[in-house]
Amino acid sequence: MPKTELLGTLRALAAADVRFVVVGGVAAILAGAILNTRDVDAVYALDENNLARLAALLARLDAVYRDPAGRRIEPTVERLRTQRVNLLRTGLGDLDLLQEIGHAWRYDTLVPWSTWEQVENVRVLVLGLGRLIEAKEIANRPKDRAALSVLRHTLEMRRRKGLPT
Numbered sequence: 001m002p003k004t005e006l007l008g009t010l011r012a013l014a015a016a017d018v019r020f021v022v023v024g025g026v027a028a029i030l031a032g033a034i035l036n037t038r039d040v041d042a043v044y045a046l047d048e049n050n051l052a053r054l055a056a057l058l059a060r061l062d063a064v065y066r067d068p069a070g071r072r073i074e075p076t077v078e079r080l081r082t083q084r085v086n087l088l089r090t091g092l093g094d095l096d097l098l099q100e101i102g103h104a105w106r107y108d109t110l111v112p113w114s115t116w117e118q119v120e121n122v123r124v125l126v127l128g129l130g131r132l133i134e135a136k137e138i139a140n141r142p143k144d145r146a147a148l149s150v151l152r153h154t155l156e157m158r159r160r161k162g163l164p165t
Helices: 003-015 024-030 048-060 077-082 107-113 129-139 142-160
Strands: 020-023 039-044 085-090 093-098 114-119 122-127
Touching (some): 003 122, 020 024, 020 107, 024 122, 024 129, 024 142, 039 048, 107 114, 122 129
Parallel strands (some): 020 122
Protein backbone atom coordinates (compact mmCIF):
# COMPACT_ATOMS: atom_id res chain seq x y z
CA MET A 1 0.00 0.00 0.00
CA PRO A 2 1.47 3.37 -0.90
CA LYS A 3 2.40 5.57 2.04
CA THR A 4 -0.25 8.16 1.15
CA GLU A 5 -3.03 5.56 1.38
CA LEU A 6 -1.67 4.24 4.66
CA LEU A 7 -1.52 7.72 6.17
CA GLY A 8 -4.91 8.62 4.72
CA THR A 9 -6.50 5.56 6.30
CA LEU A 10 -4.91 6.19 9.70
CA ARG A 11 -5.80 9.88 9.51
CA ALA A 12 -9.43 9.11 8.65
CA LEU A 13 -9.81 6.60 11.50
CA ALA A 14 -8.25 9.01 14.01
CA ALA A 15 -10.23 12.03 12.78
CA ALA A 16 -13.48 10.05 13.11
CA ASP A 17 -12.57 9.33 16.74
CA VAL A 18 -12.66 5.58 16.12
CA ARG A 19 -11.07 3.55 18.91
CA PHE A 20 -8.66 1.06 17.31
CA VAL A 21 -5.25 -0.56 17.66
CA VAL A 22 -2.99 -0.86 14.62
CA VAL A 23 -1.81 -4.46 14.19
CA GLY A 24 -0.30 -6.50 11.36
CA GLY A 25 2.20 -5.25 8.82
CA VAL A 26 1.68 -1.57 9.56
CA ALA A 27 2.41 -2.13 13.27
CA ALA A 28 5.56 -4.04 12.30
CA ILE A 29 6.71 -1.28 9.94
CA LEU A 30 6.08 1.38 12.58
CA ALA A 31 8.29 -0.68 14.94
CA GLY A 32 11.07 -0.55 12.35
CA ALA A 33 10.63 -3.87 10.54
CA ILE A 34 11.50 -3.86 6.88
CA LEU A 35 8.36 -5.42 5.46
CA ASN A 36 5.86 -4.65 2.76
CA THR A 37 2.12 -4.52 3.37
CA ARG A 38 -0.90 -4.03 1.17
CA ASP A 39 -3.44 -2.93 3.77
CA VAL A 40 -4.03 -1.47 7.20
CA ASP A 41 -5.01 -4.01 9.87
CA ALA A 42 -6.82 -2.73 12.95
CA VAL A 43 -8.63 -4.23 15.92
CA TYR A 44 -11.55 -1.99 16.86
CA ALA A 45 -13.56 -1.46 20.02
CA LEU A 46 -17.00 -3.08 19.93
CA ASP A 47 -19.02 -0.59 21.98
CA GLU A 48 -22.06 0.86 20.20
CA ASN A 49 -20.70 4.42 19.97
CA ASN A 50 -17.47 3.22 18.36
CA LEU A 51 -19.35 0.94 15.96
CA ALA A 52 -21.57 3.87 14.91
CA ARG A 53 -18.55 6.16 14.32
CA LEU A 54 -16.76 3.41 12.39
CA ALA A 55 -19.77 2.60 10.19
CA ALA A 56 -20.32 6.30 9.42
CA LEU A 57 -16.66 6.70 8.44
CA LEU A 58 -16.78 3.61 6.23
CA ALA A 59 -19.85 4.98 4.44
CA ARG A 60 -17.98 8.25 3.77
CA LEU A 61 -15.02 6.24 2.44
CA ASP A 62 -17.32 4.25 0.13
CA ALA A 63 -16.13 1.03 1.77
CA VAL A 64 -17.22 -2.36 0.47
CA TYR A 65 -16.24 -5.89 1.38
CA ARG A 66 -13.59 -7.49 -0.82
CA ASP A 67 -15.89 -10.12 -2.27
CA PRO A 68 -14.50 -12.77 -4.65
CA ALA A 69 -17.88 -12.95 -6.42
CA GLY A 70 -17.77 -9.21 -7.12
CA ARG A 71 -20.89 -8.39 -5.11
CA ARG A 72 -21.16 -4.92 -3.58
CA ILE A 73 -21.58 -5.57 0.14
CA GLU A 74 -21.34 -2.51 2.34
CA PRO A 75 -20.29 -2.61 5.99
CA THR A 76 -22.99 -1.80 8.55
CA VAL A 77 -23.03 -1.52 12.32
CA GLU A 78 -24.60 -4.98 12.47
CA ARG A 79 -21.91 -6.55 10.26
CA LEU A 80 -19.15 -4.84 12.23
CA ARG A 81 -20.74 -6.11 15.46
CA THR A 82 -21.15 -9.73 14.32
CA GLN A 83 -18.38 -10.47 11.79
CA ARG A 84 -15.04 -11.27 13.37
CA VAL A 85 -13.11 -10.31 10.22
CA ASN A 86 -14.07 -7.46 7.88
CA LEU A 87 -11.89 -7.25 4.76
CA LEU A 88 -12.73 -3.94 3.10
CA ARG A 89 -11.79 -1.88 0.08
CA THR A 90 -12.14 1.86 0.65
CA GLY A 91 -11.49 5.03 -1.30
CA LEU A 92 -8.18 5.23 0.60
CA GLY A 93 -7.07 1.62 0.13
CA ASP A 94 -7.64 -1.78 1.70
CA LEU A 95 -8.56 -1.92 5.38
CA ASP A 96 -8.85 -5.11 7.43
CA LEU A 97 -10.99 -4.52 10.51
CA LEU A 98 -10.74 -7.29 13.07
CA GLN A 99 -12.65 -7.92 16.27
CA GLU A 100 -9.75 -9.89 17.69
CA ILE A 101 -6.35 -11.43 17.06
CA GLY A 102 -4.19 -14.00 18.87
CA HIS A 103 -5.96 -15.87 21.65
CA ALA A 104 -9.21 -13.90 21.34
CA TRP A 105 -7.39 -10.64 22.15
CA ARG A 106 -9.92 -7.87 21.67
CA TYR A 107 -9.39 -4.12 21.72
CA ASP A 108 -9.46 -3.82 25.51
CA THR A 109 -6.92 -6.64 25.85
CA LEU A 110 -4.57 -5.05 23.30
CA VAL A 111 -4.55 -1.51 24.72
CA PRO A 112 -2.14 -2.22 27.63
CA TRP A 113 0.23 -3.96 25.20
CA SER A 114 0.21 -0.99 22.82
CA THR A 115 1.89 2.40 22.63
CA TRP A 116 0.81 5.71 21.15
CA GLU A 117 2.86 6.51 18.06
CA GLN A 118 3.04 9.72 16.06
CA VAL A 119 2.84 8.90 12.34
CA GLU A 120 3.54 12.21 10.68
CA ASN A 121 0.71 14.30 12.15
CA VAL A 122 -1.51 11.38 13.21
CA ARG A 123 -1.42 9.84 16.68
CA VAL A 124 -2.38 6.14 16.69
CA LEU A 125 -2.29 3.26 19.15
CA VAL A 126 0.04 0.51 17.88
CA LEU A 127 0.39 -3.03 19.21
CA GLY A 128 3.82 -3.77 20.66
CA LEU A 129 6.12 -5.88 18.54
CA GLY A 130 6.44 -8.70 21.11
CA ARG A 131 2.67 -9.26 21.16
CA LEU A 132 2.46 -8.85 17.39
CA ILE A 133 4.99 -11.67 17.02
CA GLU A 134 2.96 -13.80 19.40
CA ALA A 135 -0.24 -13.13 17.43
CA LYS A 136 1.48 -14.10 14.18
CA GLU A 137 2.79 -17.32 15.77
CA ILE A 138 -0.75 -18.15 16.88
CA ALA A 139 -2.23 -17.40 13.44
CA ASN A 140 0.46 -19.60 11.86
CA ARG A 141 -0.44 -18.67 8.29
CA PRO A 142 2.28 -18.97 5.63
CA LYS A 143 2.56 -15.17 5.27
CA ASP A 144 2.90 -14.81 9.06
CA ARG A 145 5.59 -17.51 9.28
CA ALA A 146 7.48 -15.80 6.45
CA ALA A 147 7.58 -12.50 8.37
CA LEU A 148 8.59 -13.92 11.75
CA SER A 149 12.37 -13.88 11.26
CA VAL A 150 12.28 -10.20 10.27
CA LEU A 151 10.01 -9.38 13.20
CA ARG A 152 12.19 -11.27 15.69
CA HIS A 153 15.31 -9.50 14.39
CA THR A 154 13.57 -6.13 14.70
CA LEU A 155 12.48 -6.99 18.25
CA GLU A 156 16.07 -7.85 19.20
CA MET A 157 17.34 -4.56 17.71
CA ARG A 158 14.69 -2.63 19.68
CA ARG A 159 15.69 -4.39 22.91
CA ARG A 160 19.39 -3.58 22.33
CA LYS A 161 18.49 0.09 21.86
CA GLY A 162 16.24 0.13 24.92
CA LEU A 163 13.12 0.88 22.86
CA PRO A 164 9.60 -0.32 23.77
CA THR A 165 8.87 -3.82 22.60
